[in-house]
Amino acid sequence: MADVLTAEAVRDELGGLAGWSGDPAGITRTVELASFPDAIAVVDRVAATAEELDHHPDIDIRWRTLTFRCVTHSAGGVTRRDLELARRIDEIVESVR
Numbered sequence: 001m002a003d004v005l006t007a008e009a010v011r012d013e014l015g016g017l018a019g020w021s022g023d024p025a026g027i028t029r030t031v032e033l034a035s036f037p038d039a040i041a042v043v044d045r046v047a048a049t050a051e052e053l054d055h056h057p058d059i060d061i062r063w064r065t066l067t068f069r070c071v072t073h074s075a076g077g078v079t080r081r082d083l084e085l086a087r088r089i090d091e092i093v094e095s096v097r
């Protein structure tokens with residue numbers, strides 16, 4: 001679970017994660033919500049999910065545009081935990097949009 005994925009594995013997984021890009025150093029997705037409150041609602045739900053998973057994304061907030069970056073800091077790269085977190089972030093974004 002804590003193993004850093006190879007570049008090839010990350011590339012393969014990104015094929016199934018629309019909007020995400022990156023490499024074994026980290027995967028990112030930028031999303032624009034309809035409003036600042038909607039963006040903060042997404043951040044709030046992602047925060048709850050991150051606590052549940054005990055795995056936390058880096059989040060950049062610029063008005064209603066959010067950039068999520070998922071990397072397992074303790075492992076020094078992208079692991080399966082980051083892919084799971086990315087999928088959960090996608091579900092949350094879709095639920096608020």
Ligand SMILES: C[C@H](O)[C@H](O)[C@H]1CNC2=NC(N)=NC(=O)C2=N1
Nearest residue numbers: 054055056057071072073074075
């Ligand atoms: C003790 C606890 O499990 C760790 O500090 C967790 C918390 N959330 C984390 N999130 C991420 N993205 N990387 C980590 O290495 C990490 N470590």
